[in-house]
Amino acid sequence: MHGASRAIDGPYTSPVPILEAHGLTKTYRLGSEKVVGVAGATLALEAGEFAAIAGPSGSGKTTLLNLLGLLDVPDSGTLLFEGRDVSGLPERERARLRREKLGFVFQAQQLVPVLSAEENVALALWIRGLPEDVCASRARAALAAVGLAGLEGRRPDALSGGQRQRVAVARALVGEPLLILADEPTASVDSETATRLLDLFEELHRAHGVAFLFSSHDPRVIERAGRRIRLSDGRIASDERVDAGARVPA
């Protein structure tokens, strides 16, 4: 991986937080009922953090992650991305920020079934309009970084669940994002694979300095996180940073 603005071996540092949320609120309509997804969420996410949003199902984890990942627009509140207010950005601008600054890993790997592992990873660069050879070489490097060297030509249906999730991680990583958002990344893999996946996240975090923000109710994810943001009924119930010693070692 080629970090243009940060050292490969150390965490990325920035004078301003990557994300700053002030009073983010999002409600949904479920039939005639109004459901609160997130209510007044205020937090800042620094560069190089390894954080998790925890909480039971329905607590608003995914909604908050979608808001912070610029996938959704808050009803009220402000969201700053590298100090710039992005709350009211048009979709085109939000897409550009997602493309260039963020990476995403979803619960179900969501790979394109007709593309090979390499092409699935390269897809994140295709949409930036980068040349074919650049996309291919960076995709191969990203796959090697997640331990999938040699499997570049395989299509998703020829990979195991864990390997597919690694391809999804490589796709998130290949664009050299500031932050990777992962929604329930261990939910669809077995325990052993989940452990190896978390090891990989930590390794990538250490090696590339990229910040991670997970949403999960999996204790293994939360225990590994250096910062634990707990949600209850859409509100941030607690937000604690954990000493390295208190974290479950890789």
Place this chain on the structure above:
Amino acid sequence: MSRWWRLAARNLLRHRRRTLLTGSIVVVGFVAVTMTAGFVSQTFSSLRVATIRATGGHLRLLDPRAAGKTDDEAAVLLLDDWQGIAAVVKKDPRVVQAMPKLSFFGLVAKGEKSAAYMGTGTIPALEKNASLASDTVVSGAFLSDPDADEVMLGSGLARAIGAKAGELITVMATTPDGALNAVDASVDAVLSYPIKEIDDRLLFLPYGAASKLLKSEGKANTLVVLLRDDADVDAAARDLSRSLAQAGRPVVVKTWLETAAFYKQVKLLYIAIFFFMGLVLSTVVILATANTMTMSVFERTREIGTLLAIGMERGQVRTLFLLEGFLLGVVGSGVGSLVSFLLRLALNASGIMLPPPPGGTRGNVLHVDFIPLAYGTGIAIMSLTLLVAAWWPARRAARLNPVEALGHV
């Protein structure tokens, strides 16, 4: 851009059976349009030949006073020196023959029976060579002597007066100065003309006999010119008009198309049918493809959500689906071209006989013309049709909310 074409192609192959079915509709539509175009082209060609043969030539030379007059008004005007005009005309290498025609009408009688007729005085050998009358003889033999008092009758007219080949009848007509004249003539042949209204009144008399009957020796209503090649009509009309004027024998030259109202009407009708059929086929193709693409968008909703989430522009999502539609159109019409070409070869080799075209007398062996323009236009139109069909599903895909799409089950 090749990566997007590659992705579009692979997406089409996801559901091979469904793509094959939709592609088959495109192929069938394309084959139907190109085969119909080839068949219609052949029909136009047959109809053109039949129309030219109905009058015996490509050009009609009329008295200069006929300029600006209706056909009925022009019919009574006579060329004074058709032989002099024919001599000039025959110098043109494009001309096969120049045939005088006298048009007249009156009564024909046998015994106590009589009927009205529409008569044509013509030179038998030239008429036999050029017109479709020679194909319609049902009894007797075509006229041969240019001056004999012999006649050919339409079968309807012969039936009306009870005449048969070999029998004598009386032909009565009015001369240009109003006198009544008559000639006894033997029936050489009975013709079965394909249009009943004409068959009931049709009468041919050799030019010599007709000009004596009408007291119009050396005159003709029209000089019909037969050309070697249909393609020379306009140029020959222009050149003959000029050369005759320079020779001091000005005439009005009318091409076969100018006087072929029936041909124009039939052609218009065929074109209308062709376009209506094309419209129906296009609608079927659009509906079938739109249905396939909509299903595809529905099935790939979560995938589209992922693509939007990782930053793909909505325009890129739309383009991807449009490419899939366009590609299906290009490949479908490409395969359709091949199928159409092979089917055309098979049909042309089959030797199937078709009935005569409207107003014609001879059936033709089925021959579907190869029209490169129809193939080229067909590929372009079919690809555009598929692009149109993919537009709404593509728009729907591009407008998906990524959060909702990611949560789609």
